[in-house]
Amino acid sequence: MPVTTPVVDPKDAVAKKVIVVGGSSGIGRGVARAVLQRGGRVAIVGRSREKLDAAVADLGAGSDRLEAHVADVTQEAEVERLFEAVGPFGHLVTTVADVTYQPVRELDVTAVRRTLDSKLLSSLLLAKYAVRRMEEGGSLTLTSGIAAHRPAARGAVVAAVNGALEALARALAIELAPIRVNAVSPGWVDTPIWERVAGAAKQERLDAMAQRLPVGRVGRPDDIAQAVCFLMENGFTTGSVLHVDGGHRLV
Numbered sequence: 001m002p003v004t005t006p007v008v009d010p011k012d013a014v015a016k017k018v019i020v021v022g023g024s025s026g027i028g029r030g031v032a033r034a035v036l037q038r039g040g041r042v043a044i045v046g047r048s049r050e051k052l053d054a055a056v057a058d059l060g061a062g063s064d065r066l067e068a069h070v071a072d073v074t075q076e077a078e079v080e081r082l083f084e085a086v087g088p089f090g091h092l093v094t095t096v097a098d099v100t101y102q103p104v105r106e107l108d109v110t111a112v113r114r115t116l117d118s119k120l121l122s123s124l125l126l127a128k129y130a131v132r133r134m135e136e137g138g139s140l141t142l143t144s145g146i147a148a149h150r151p152a153a154r155g156a157v158v159a160a161v162n163g164a165l166e167a168l169a170r171a172l173a174i175e176l177a178p179i180r181v182n183a184v185s186p187g188w189v190d191t192p193i194w195e196r197v198a199g200a201a202k203q204e205r206l207d208a209m210a211q212r213l214p215v216g217r218v219g220r221p222d223d224i225a226q227a228v229c230f231l232m233e234n235g236f237t238t239g240s241v242l243h244v245d246g247g248h249r250l251v
């Protein structure tokens with residue numbers, strides 16, 4: 001069977017429209033900013049109109065290269081509608097997460113399902129509908145995380161879902177080829193997720209981690225965004241997990 005190579009030069013990747021699901025906050029907002037800085041077009045997606053408006057104001061309100069869409073990507077009908085609204089696009093990145101940390105002995109099934117739906121089911125639904133409208137030479141980037149590799153107490157569900165996402169990226173890289181599918185695995189990154197996870201102890205916990213890490217600091221959204229741009233641009237990378245964790249797996 002002849003091998004088909006993408007006709008679009010992957011170096012032009014970010015010149016296409018990039019959908020960033022989770023682009024209203026944290027790492028996703030960093031990815032949106034990086035694509036805009038590279039001259040690309042971005043559609044950011046989240047559930048909260050307020051957060052999207054704040055992100056648009058921060059990223060460059062009035063830019064005709066930036067659009068924002070409200071969708072809950074755990075809901076299939078909303079995912080289908082989202083792709084109709086966005087139209088053709090080059091790449092999709094998802095950084096979506098609505099996770100809870102809890103001891104297994106006190107497991108709350110509703111919270112478990114929310115975590116699984118927000119990271120795993122949403123990635124499957126996005127893949128299902130993305131492939132129908134993705135331009136040639138496109139890619140899908142999922143977001144796993146350090147919890148899969150350096151699990152902490154109360155983090156079993158998050159560890160499991162992140163590990164599953166890495167397996168999913170490998171499986172989709174085979175099934176959806178020649179669409180490339182990769183995962184980025186962030187270490188600890190200073191984003192709003194920490195206000196929910198650690199509350200008032202956020203800064204103390206991030207500072208303590210910074211002391212432990214070989215790089216001497218926690219991550220910034222830009223650190224992860226740069227890696228995501230690599231995964232979009234590099235046409236020879238698929239089924240990979242790119243760890244951007246400041247050396248966290250070593251300590």
Ligand SMILES: NC(=O)c1ccc[n+]([C@@H]2O[C@H](COP(=O)([O-])OP(=O)(O)OC[C@H]3O[C@@H](n4cnc5c(N)ncnc54)[C@H](OP(=O)(O)O)[C@@H]3O)[C@@H](O)[C@H]2O)c1
Pocket residue numbers: 021022023024025026027028045046047048049051071072073074095096097098099118119122143144145146147185186187188189190191192193194
């Ligand atoms: N920050 C870290 O230290 C760290 C470490 C390891 C892994 N990660 C992973 O990196 C990714 C990004 O994390 P972050 O720190 O940037 O989180 P964040 O700041 O909380 O951003 C999460 C984004 O996902 C959106 N979202 C959540 N549920 C959604 C849904 N059902 N439908 C559509 N959008 C939804 C949120 O917007 P709405 O709430 O408005 O929907 C928000 O834009 C996550 O997968 C996280 O697990 C982060």
